[in-house]
Amino acid sequence: MSPQQHRALATREAILRAAAEEFDRVGYDAAPLSAILERSGVTKGAFYFHFASKEALASAIVQVQDDTWPRLADRWRDRGMDPLSTLVGLCDDAVSLLSRDVVLRAGVRLAADRELGYPGLSSAHLRWEKVLADLLVAAGSAGQLRPGVDPEAAARALTSAALGARLISSATSRCADYPERMREVWRFVLPGLAAEPWCSSVLRMFADPQVL
């Protein structure tokens, strides 16, 4: 199952990287195994020694991403900041990671593509929606939200905006400008969402890079 020699681990990671790059570019179906093999400089025999199938390879990439988000959320929870700052900081962190790490990006795309194909299982987005909703409810209890704001609706809208921004950014710049695009969304959305002084406080985060 897992490699027992040093060499094997290198080739395994070469496969993962090459596959992530291809999946991120064109998606699962449009990425033939031959392209992944050529890019990684690995032959078919070597590949099927490390992975049982192309599907298994995709699942491994999805897994990396599935493991990343809970850890990231826990880390932000442990900081003990106010809910609104936690929300914005967590999102900004996730977006920043996505813009840099191809494997994460590919994992998210693969997971999303499965959902879009099979309407029933919308695990990933619903999970993010839940995280945002919980934080927004907490923010409401802490008096950080403007009166009349529905936390669940806000969570849904934010999830939509983040998804759309990611796709557009992915198509135009391989997610290089995803963080900037999301900051734009926050600047646009926060005045209607957060009460003072939290709104100005959070917006100021984007001017001080060291906070993130």
Place this chain on the structure above:
Amino acid sequence: MSPQQHRALATREAILRAAAEEFDRVGYDAAPLSAILERSGVTKGAFYFHFASKEALASAIVQVQDDTWPRLADRWRDRGMDPLSTLVGLCDDAVSLLSRDVVLRAGVRLAADRELGYPGLSSAHLRWEKVLADLLVAAGSAGQLRPGVDPEAAARALTSAALGARLISSATSRCADYPERMREVWRFVLPGLAAEPWCSSVLRMFADPQVL
């Protein structure tokens, strides 16, 4: 080229409908021609009499959608309403059409999938972004926007939100709740975007169904 008998037109439209349903569900690559043929009750020979290729079929569906949006925009321009109401009304109209018409939905998906695969050509979304930006600039000149709002940034954020909402809605309910989801976005976004009394005025549109 174009059919000369009544029967031919019927089968042609049967093909278009069936193809749209398949493309909308799973996308171009994942929709084999055999599935389209089976769904439409048309054989391969009949199909290739009407369309030169599977790509040509997809292009025809994309074309329907390409022709629809400019007409819709012109219709709203001719109403001579204020920019902000035009913006919201136009979007709500487009979203409502998408939620009901499979062919339009498939066309949008096909066009978007091409863009996402080939980063260079992002014609469709950039066009929408332009339309929204122009209307928002006009709204700014008319004093409908809150001070400090950047129209271009707002247009980008709104485009992202609309795209994300469409995808999520498409995956969970075949776009049946797309209009409701977008109204949610507007309720969430408008307070930070529009000055009074325009904000309340526009929001009231969603309570009176007959306006749309």
Place this chain on the structure above:
DNA sequence: TTCAAAACATACCGAGCGGTCTTTTTAGGG
């Protein structure tokens, strides 16, 4: 140094795809 297992290489396979070819049926003007 040896040797078994781990790691890699390559030829090959069946399935499903989009597309073509030939043939048959149908429609509608003379």
Place this chain on the structure above:
DNA sequence: CCCTAAAAAGACCGCTCGGTATGTTTTGAA
């Protein structure tokens, strides 16, 4: 009614895909 072209049918082809089977090289511990 008939005859020609439009329209539809279905067998067929080449290709690429993911996956397998079998053979070869490399590794590290005894």
